[in-house]
Amino acid sequence: MSFPPPELKSLAEQVVSLLIQRKETVSLVETATGGLVAATLLSLPGTSAIFQGGVNAYSLPSRQAFLEWKESDTASYDGPTEAIVLSLARSLRRSLSSTWSLAESGVAGPSLPSKYRAEILEVGVGYCPIAVVGEGVERSKTVVVKQPRERGENMVQFAVEVLRAFLEVLTEQKGSKDVEKL
Template sequence: MSEFPPPALRQAAEDVASLLRERKETISVAETAAGGLVSAALLSTPGASRIYKGGLTLYTLDSRIAFAGWTQANIDNYDGPTPKLVEGLASHVRVTLKSNYTVGESGTAGPTASGKAKNRQPGYVALAVVGEKGALSKDLDTGLGSDRQANMVAFAIEALKLVKEYISTNESQGGKI
């Protein structure tokens, strides 16, 4: 078997898992284009059962309606992944799974674009972390073009980096994001 998770993803997951174990806190995951890689990376760390509350791969419209609380208004207003949309997915999953934090991810892995807008181009990802003290979100382009698998791994790494940033910022600012 080839190495899993890839080294950079493994390191990002270990960094987050270590912080969560230290703090005796939990995480859940709401991911789309990363296809479960965020969850898989966290679950590959020792002691995962103490920190991981669960995860959903909300790849299809049906799964978002069934598990993420999407309504007809969400469907009617959907115009591709955005930080606000991802924050909504993460908020819903956090409440449902009762975790300290939920990381959300939605992007366009490729190899083709799903529209003309920036957020519909391969390599685009929107990320959010939601916790008791608020949310932190961002979007970015991986720069990896149409390489679907590389984008999926990059999306997962960036999602975990955002969790680490959220926890560190939350701690250094006395709980205010």
């Protein structure tokens, strides 16, 4: 078995190289990727200099325990949003004092929970909001992965999209202090 998949490895190498050069750090909140982004980064030499840690917040109770969610957040949850992933990234960045924090939350499939919002149910499997948060930079976007794919393929594609979004932010000039779309 070859790990990580080639596209993930290439993106991760670029990210790690930039972070090492800049002496910056990253933390991760992963849900639908199941820790795949963290595992990819950690598979590369030198990552210990830049990786602050991660939380696999797959369950709503884990968000309460580790990411400042309140009971009301869990009670009103009706699926992932860009606002939620921005909040999760902010929380972990504060907790770990990282330069950057990334978060994703999506629907890898093969099925959807019945209580999600209508727009997620319409899109279906392959829906994933992503956030990148740093000092004065907050970016978010929602990716939709073309279906049909198997669950594992969706997870890999979500991880690719997280690293692409982060690399885009890292390679551009200083970002705005406003929340922006990626």
